[in-house]
Amino acid sequence: MNRRNDLIIAAVILLVCILLLGVTRNITPAGAANYPRILLITMMVLAAALGAAAYRDTKRTGSPPEPSSRSPRPYLLFAFCAAYVALVGLVGYFIASSVFLFGVMAYLGRRKYGQMLLIVAGLNLAVWYIFMIRLNVLVPMGILFE
Amino acid sequence: MNEYLLAALQRALLPQSLVAMTFGVTAGIIIGALPGLTATMGVALLIPITFGMDPVAGLLMLTAVYGGAIYGGSISAILIHTPGTPASAATALDGYEMTKQGKAGLAIGISVIASSIGGIISVLALLLLAPPLSRLSLRFGPPEYFLLAVFGLTIIGSITAKSLIKGLIGAVFGLLLATVGIDVLTGAFRYTFGITALESGVSLVPAMIGFFSLSQVLMLTEETKESIVSLPDLGKERILPTLEELRSLLGTILYCSVLGTFVGILPGAGGDIASWVGYNEAKRISKHPEKFGTGYIYGVAAAESANNAVTGGAMVPLLTLGIPGSATAAVLLGGLLIQGLVPGRDLFTKYADVTYAVIVGMFITNILMLIIGLVSARYAMYIAGIPINILIPLIVALCVIGSYAINNSMFDVWIMLVFGLIGFLMRKQGFHPAPVVLALILGPMAEMGLRQSLVISKGAILPYFLGRPISLILVVLIIASIVSTIILERRHPERILVEE
Amino acid sequence: MFKKKGALLLIIVGLLAAFAAMAQGYPTRAITLMVMYPAGGGTDVGARMVASTAEKYLGQTLTVVNKAGAGGFVGWEELIRKKPDGYTIGFINIPGLTYGYLDPSAGRKMSLGDFTPIMNHVYDPGVIAVRADSRFQNIQELLDYARANPEELTATTTGVGSDDHLAIMQVERGTGAKFNVVHFRGFADTLAATLGGHVDVLFANVGEVKVPQQNGELRTLAVLDDKQTDFLPGVPTLEEATGLPVYSGSARGLAGPAGMSKEMVDVLAEAFKKAMEEPEHIEKMAEIGLPLRFxxxxxxxxxxxxxxxxxxxxxxx
Known part of the structure; x- marks a missing residue:
């Protein structure tokens, strides 16, 4: 575990809690704000304890080395996911999923394009059949095609 | 109760139920066997599919996935020394040693037998404990529900994270999330920021899909390998243990099943903890503790019977009081709620037909798992070989459609996405999503209970709590759980840490 | 000049087209029926039941879509923004809708005028009940005690602004009784709290207390309606017992966005009316405890x- 990160986390939590404490002033009737306030204060105490423990440990052992696994991949994948969801809202689930599936498989190093197309078709078919035909659940069609 | 059982058996044996169970067990085994995909994640992903199904068939599918995945996790633990689910970490110790000795088939065979027996015993416990507990649930009023929620949170906070403080931070974070929306007691708008979709609070199932499924997928991308290295060939190996072996194992399996059921009943403590408890206990009472860890069949049997025994145990507090007995059970609660089934006495009176059919069905599920598991054992290794770069985008696509389908809402999909990122960041920093999700469920229970108690007692809350026997017991339990955690953390700062 | 003529022509063409469409007869395609509560809940079950029957009389499919959230307002805000073409309608729940748009702290830009009311389907009158072993044998005893000992008796509601809450306020106002009001999330919770003896008085609805009353777990003291109900034989109305005319209950009906034509409303109301008169529908709805009132x-x-x-x-x- 990274002590320096713990210090940053503690600071971020404290900051967010102070902001949220400010928001509780707008809650009416005020009685409903007490419980969130108690939670926020508890959270700040816990964050302070986390920070204090981390600080004590850095003092004792010196700054430990950074962990090596700092791959940007998860963040990039998350960005893909966000773009994907935005695309779903725009052009619907089936088109967006096809693009996303193909793109991410390629990004993660798959090169068997025929197989990839089969997987894309398989997912679309399965979702179409299970959700739209069997379950009668709506699948987003996108505002462009509404 | 008996008059329900026959009708329940008939309903559980309907073709649709049997299809749902078979599909659930198979899907569960596959999900479990895939390293990185957990039981919790599988159930979260499949909830939306149960949405339009018959309640019994839908719930049986979910519980079948749960049981199947907990067993399936042992396959990759045995074959490639990578627990498919965290619940199988203890199985890897002896299971992989057995693989190295060329006894992988036998290890899988014992695993599936122990898992099924564990599951069956826990379902029996569920059948015996839940109905009386549900009648007792009427004695639980606002103060008891408040204390029960607190008890659940102290347990989950102390066992799942890498440190008590981080576990508690996760729990309080979940409690805060639970305050979003219109307050039932005053009608006040809290943290809705003018967004109508937030007025009924953070949508539970999308949030859970994000926390458990998407965040897990993001974790997986850190270690993308095309496929897993050399898989052992099970072609000619013996899978079934001899009758002699089976008889000698039976004591261990039964003992660990009971332990696992008990761990399951504890709020929030799931298969991961049960398997370690079972493994350590079996080792402690064994005549040959030194053989544990060297490919000893008792090690596999102990861990696997204990972790599958959680499945039934975790349903006991879930069905009777609405308190999930494990992280997966927390997700299962979402599956109950979308069928319009609210935990509590109603499940054993008004909806008794559904509830008993599910419980009886869980029994059948475990038998199905035994059959499917033994038949498929020889092919199990192929599952563990599915490339991760196909799985990742597929799971994301399922997360998206799943969180949308619950309420036909794109907003819910964004909720899923945001919580996926938060869950991922938390995991990276030694936090765990389970306390957050459990607190999200227990939060309203805790707040309502506390504030209702204040109203009923007109502010004199302490005498009100202390004047009620069940409250008093719960207060003692809460103090005991906190104190024991602190002592444990002092004594064994490097204790085995549970990942999920 | 030409522009004006062109505009006139357009209007005429448009009107003709509209008439042509009408001649074909509304509805010509599937109608989306929004339910503002989750699938599987009471509103949803009742809605799907009546919709599946009404389809026969409409000659078109009714597609039930759940749009839950914010006590119904996620769906209602979407509904009033739809075109009033008769192809998107939804269930409105009273008094939840009424309370929600009137509540000034909610700041909703919505009023009754944003809807075209079509017809009411379910009306579930309120009741006052106690646990079967309660010391209160009838409503008069209860109210007398609550007047003499203000705020000593606890009473349940299913949330601020719910019909149960409004019923308590109306009873208090009319009788001078005073309850210690405890809000819960829903009927499952209020019933459990009452049966467990954690609260004294249950404010709920006829359809909800029907089964516990039959089981002998509850004693229903009064119905908050202008007449007694078949669901609870022998239980007097509050008016009969005390002379106080309090009529309170929860209602679910159909509405569309403002500006739907009278013809459409009539077609829909007629179809649903016929559906509600079918003996099978009446029986099924009684089974799940939802009293009908067209x-x-x-x-x-x-x-x-x-x-x-x-x-x-x-x-x-």
């Missing part, structure tokens, strides 16, 4: 306006 046209409009008055008076808005 209201349409001016009667329904008047009911909705009266509810507005009740909420405004009680809350002082």
């Amino acid at each position: 209201m349409a046209g001016e009667e329904y409009q008047a009911y909705l306006e009266r509810q507005e008055q009740v909420v405004k008076e009680l809350m002082g808005w």
Whole structure:
């Protein structure tokens, strides 16, 4: 575990809690704000304890080395996911999923394009059949095609 | 109760139920066997599919996935020394040693037998404990529900994270999330920021899909390998243990099943903890503790019977009081709620037909798992070989459609996405999503209970709590759980840490 | 000049097209029926039941879509923004809707005028009940005690602004009794709290207490309606027992966005009316504890306006 990160986390939590404490002033009737306030204060105490423990440990052992696994991949994948969801809202689930599936498989190093197309078709078919035909659940069609 | 059982058996044996169970067990085994995909994640992903199904068939599918995945996790633990689910970490110790000795088939065979027996015993416990507990649930009023929620949170906070403080931070974070929306007691708008979709609070199932499924997928991308290295060939190996072996194992399996059921009943403590408890206990009472860890069949049997025994145990507090007995059970609660089934006495009176059919069905599920598991054992290794770069985008696509389908809402999909990122960041920093999700469920229970108690007692809350026997017991339990955690953390700062 | 003529021509063409469409007869395609509560809940079950029957009389499919959230307002805000073409309609739940748009702290830009009321389907009158072993044998005893010992008896509601809450306020106002009001999330919770003896008085609805009353777990003391109900034989109305005319209950009906034509409303109301008269529907709805009450046209409009008055008076808005 990274002590320096713990210090940053503690600071971020404290900051967010102070902001949220400010928001509780707008809650009416005020009685409903007490419980969130108690939670926020508890959270700040816990964050302070986390920070204090981390600080004590850095003092004792010196700054430990950074962990090596700092791959940007998860963040990039998350960005893909966000773009994907935005695309779903725009052009619907089936088109967006096809693009996303193909793109991410390629990004993660798959090169068997025929197989990839089969997987894309398989997912679309399965979702179409299970959700739209069997379950009668709506699948987003996108505002462009509404 | 008996008059329900026959009708329940008939309903559980309907073709649709049997299809749902078979599909659930198979899907569960596959999900479990895939390293990185957990039981919790599988159930979260499949909830939306149960949405339009018959309640019994839908719930049986979910519980079948749960049981199947907990067993399936042992396959990759045995074959490639990578627990498919965290619940199988203890199985890897002896299971992989057995693989190295060329006894992988036998290890899988014992695993599936122990898992099924564990599951069956826990379902029996569920059948015996839940109905009386549900009648007792009427004695639980606002103060008891408040204390029960607190008890659940102290347990989950102390066992799942890498440190008590981080576990508690996760729990309080979940409690805060639970305050979003219109307050039932005053009608006040809290943290809705003018967004109508937030007025009924953070949508539970999308949030859970994000926390458990998407965040897990993001974790997986850190270690993308095309496929897993050399898989052992099970072609000619013996899978079934001899009758002699089976008889000698039976004591261990039964003992660990009971332990696992008990761990399951504890709020929030799931298969991961049960398997370690079972493994350590079996080792402690064994005549040959030194053989544990060297490919000893008792090690596999102990861990696997204990972790599958959680499945039934975790349903006991879930069905009777609405308190999930494990992280997966927390997700299962979402599956109950979308069928319009609210935990509590109603499940054993008004909806008794559904509830008993599910419980009886869980029994059948475990038998199905035994059959499917033994038949498929020889092919199990192929599952563990599915490339991760196909799985990742597929799971994301399922997360998206799943969180949308619950309420036909794109907003819910964004909720899923945001919580996926938060869950991922938390995991990276030694936090765990389970306390957050459990607190999200227990939060309203805790707040309502506390504030209702204040109203009923007109502010004199302490005498009100202390004047009620069940409250008093719960207060003692809460103090005991906190104190024991602190002592444990002092004594064994490097204790085995549970990942999920 | 030409422009004006062109515009006139367009209007005429448009009108003709509209008439042509009407001649074909509304509805010509599937109608989306929005339910503002989750699938599987009471509103949803009742909605799907009546929709599947009404389809026969409409000659078109009714597609039920759940749009839950914010006590229904996620769906209602979407509904009033739809085109009033008769192809998107939804269930409105009273008094939840009324209370929600009147509540000034909610700041909703919505009023009754944003809807075209079509017809009412379910009306579930309120009841006052106690646990079967309670010391209160009838409603008069209960109210007398609550007047003499203000705020000593606890009473349940299913949330601020729910019909149970409004019922308590109306009873208190009319009788001078005073309860210690405890809000819960839903009927499952209020019933459990009452049966467990954690609260004294249960404010709920006829359909909800039907089964526990039959089981002998509850004693229903009064119905808050102008007549007794078949669901609870022998239980007097509050008016009969005390002379106080309190009529309170929860209603679920159909509405569309403002501006739907009278023809469409009539077609829909007629189809649903026929569906509600089918013996099978009546029986099924009674089974799940949802009493039917058809209201349409001016009667329904008047009911909705009266509810507005009740909420405004009680809350002082």
